[in-house]
Structures are given as C-alpha cells and as structure tokens.
Amino acid sequence: MALTDSLHPLVFDGHNDVLLKLYRAGGVAAAESFVAGCPGALDVPAARAGGFGGGFFAVFVPSPTDLAVKFEEMTKPEYQLVLPDAIDWEDAFPVVMAQAAILFELERLGAVKICRTVADIRAALASGVMAAIFHIEGAEAIDADLHTLEVLYQAGLRSLGPVWSRPTIFGDGVPFRFPSSPDTGAGLTDAGLRLVKRCNQLRIMLDLSHLNEAGFWDVARHSDAPLVATHSNAHVLCNHSRNLTDKQLAAIAETDGMVGLNFAVAFLREDGKMLADVPLTQILRHIDHLIAQVGEDRVGLGSDYDGAVVPEDVTRVSGLPALRRAMQDHGYGDALIAKLCHENWLRVLEKTWGG
Numbered sequence: 001m002a003l004t005d006s007l008h009p010l011v012f013d014g015h016n017d018v019l020l021k022l023y024r025a026g027g028v029a030a031a032e033s034f035v036a037g038c039p040g041a042l043d044v045p046a047a048r049a050g051g052f053g054g055g056f057f058a059v060f061v062p063s064p065t066d067l068a069v070k071f072e073e074m075t076k077p078e079y080q081l082v083l084p085d086a087i088d089w090e091d092a093f094p095v096v097m098a099q100a101a102i103l104f105e106l107e108r109l110g111a112v113k114i115c116r117t118v119a120d121i122r123a124a125l126a127s128g129v130m131a132a133i134f135h136i137e138g139a140e141a142i143d144a145d146l147h148t149l150e151v152l153y154q155a156g157l158r159s160l161g162p163v164w165s166r167p168t169i170f171g172d173g174v175p176f177r178f179p180s181s182p183d184t185g186a187g188l189t190d191a192g193l194r195l196v197k198r199c200n201q202l203r204i205m206l207d208l209s210h211l212n213e214a215g216f217w218d219v220a221r222h223s224d225a226p227l228v229a230t231h232s233n234a235h236v237l238c239n240h241s242r243n244l245t246d247k248q249l250a251a252i253a254e255t256d257g258m259v260g261l262n263f264a265v266a267f268l269r270e271d272g273k274m275l276a277d278v279p280l281t282q283i284l285r286h287i288d289h290l291i292a293q294v295g296e297d298r299v300g301l302g303s304d305y306d307g308a309v310v311p312e313d314v315t316r317v318s319g320l321p322a323l324r325r326a327m328q329d330h331g332y333g334d335a336l337i338a339k340l341c342h343e344n345w346l347r348v349l350e351k352t353w354g355g
C-alpha cells in the first residue's frame with residue numbers, strides 16, 4: 001500500500017509568517033480567526049484540508065516599508081531593493097512580545113502545540129494539533145548582553161535568525177537583489193559571534209537563510225551545530241542574492257545540516273520575478289538540485305507561507321496535496337517524500353537540540 005496519499009505524509013515546514021499576519025490583523029484578538037479560518041495561506045481549516053502538520057512559526061518585526069511596493073519592484077527583470085533601516089531594541093522588543101503572545105494564545109485555543117523537543121513535535125503530529133516551533137527572524141529584540149535571549153529561550157524559543165535582511169547589532173543580512181551573488185557585504189560582528197556561541201550552548205537552532213555569504217561563513221567557522229537554512233533555494237537555478245551557492249550547500253552537507261525549500265516565486269524562477277505563474281515542476285527542479293548537492297536526508301520544505309508570493313497551485317496550505325502528487329509524478333518514492341515532507345526536519349532538529 002502506498003504510504004503517500006493526498007494528505008500524507010504531513011508537512012512540517014521551515015518557515016511561515018502567520019504570526020505577522022495575525023499581528024497585523026489585530027494581535028491576540030485575531031488568534032481566534034486562525035482557528036475558524038482567516039485570509040491568507042495558513043489557518044486551521046486549510047491545514048486540515050492540506051495535511052499541514054506544523055513548522056517554524058516566525059516572529060518578525062516589520063519595517064514601515066510597504067510590502068506591496070516591494071513585491072511590485074520584484075516583478076522587474078532586474079532589481080536591487082534598498083534595505084530598510086536597522087530597528088532599535090526599544091522598538092523591536094514590544095513587537096516580539098506581541099507576536100509571541102499571539103503564539104501562546106494559539107496554543108491556549110488548541111490550534112497549535114509549542115514544541116521544545118522533537119518528542120513534542122512527534123506527539124503533536126500524531127495528535128492532529130499543529131506543531132509550532134517558536135522562531136525569531138531577525139534578532140533586533142535581543143540585547144548585546146543576551147539577557148533577552150536567555151528569557152526567550154525559557155519561554156520556548158528554539159530557533160533564531162541573527163538577521164532578517166536588515167542590519168542588526170549581530171551582523172548584516174542579504175539584500176533582495178536579482179541577479180546577484182549572496183556575497184553582498186560584511187559578516188557577523190563580535191556580538192554576532194557571541195550570539196552564535198550562546199545559541200550553541202543553549203541548543204537554539206541558528207537559521208542562516210537571511211545572512212549574506214560572509215555571515216554564512218562566519219557561522220560555519222564558529223558554530224558547532226549543523227548548518228541550517230530554513231527557507232532558501234538553489235542559486236545555480238535562480239541567480240538571486242537570497243539563494244545558496246553550491247559551495248554553501250557543500251558546507252551544509254558537510255555539517256549534516258539542512259535546507260528548507262522556499263516557495264517564494266522570486267527565489268524559484270530563473271528570471272527572479274515575484275510572479276505566481278510557476279509550475280510545481282520548478283519546485284521539483286530545485287529539490288532535485290538540492291538533493292544532488294546535500295543528499296536526500298538534508299532537504300525539506302520552508303514555504304514562507306503568509307510571507308511571500310507562492311506558486312498558484314499551492315497558494316494556500318490546502319493546496320499541498322498537489323505538491324505530494326507532483327512529487328509522485330516526478331518519480332519520488334514514498335520514503336523520499338516522507339523525508340522531504342517532515343522526517344528530515346525532525347532529524348536535523350534532533351541533532352541540533354539533542355534527543
């Protein structure tokens with residue numbers, strides 16, 4: 001009997017921006033709409049309809065820039081978006097608290113289970129409640145003394161991106177450029193290196209997805225954990241600054257790390273445009289290349305749902321059965337599909353967090 005049906009294996013995914021969506025929709029008061037059904041890509045009914053088992057729930061402090069303008073700019077043949085200014089700790093901290101409060105409210109409502117161990121994730125996947133990892137994308141709310149890191153860890157934080165693309169006290173991120181190498185500027189600061197060390201000690205997973213290449217190599221040199229990019233694609237197939245070169249992929253393989261495939265169309269398409277008419281076969285081309293570079297145990301999904309324009313066949317998580325079908329049609333067997341859908345994430349998290 002085939003183990004892959006339209007809703008299985010469940011997808012456990014490297015990145016979503018649901019907390020930002022609910023923050024913009026009214027904060028904690030909007031959490032109930034996630035249970036009943038709300039606009040956008042991900043909510044409880046769509047997750048049930050698509051076999052979405054959970055993933056990394058990003059807390060993200062938005063810059064005042066208009067996303068619609070940004071996505072419009074990214075439909076041009078070439079673009080170099082100007083990065084928003086750095087955000088001060090005083091401004092970032094209340095936003096991170098507000099979005100974390102939404103996550104705790106989602107748990108109180110029974111919509112998610114905040115997972116601190118891989119055993120927690122396995123139990124959530126088996127129970128039908130969405131598994132949520134408390135992740136922060138961009139460490140603006142963390143102070144140079146790392147006191148807030150300690151407190152956030154105690155509150156359940158298990159994954160952290162030292163930067164979103166804008167600069168922080170910890171380093172520079174990669175701007176949105178096409179065509180462009182990811183080698184766009186300076187790497188981590190001394191505070192950034194201290195952050196890496198402390199995350200290693202606490203076993204908080206470090207997410208490399210928005211670091212520029214210099215920052216990536218700084219983490220590679222200083223971290224003792226597997227290298228993980230939660231939502232990035234293959235640079236050789238899409239010459240975008242946000243994607244990973246084969247050299248970076250080799251380093252990820254060497255540390256037994258992981259890449260989550262980003263559905264954002266600008267990082268999938270050969271022309272780098274943020275336009276949704278992308279066939280699912282283009283996702284599979286990237287997965288094929290990632291598997292060729294890092295091996296089939298080190299690739300998963302990192303959709304960027306509710307944070308990006310995604311291919312029209314998987315606009316909402318309820319569309320995920322189409323991706324499972326496309327994987328089967330592409331010749332992937334049940335075992336590989338299970339690895340891609342969630343097993344590889346559990347594997348790398350076990351290595352990073354401990355058993």
Ligand SMILES: [Zn+2]
Pocket residue numbers: 137209210231
């Ligand atoms: Zn991102």
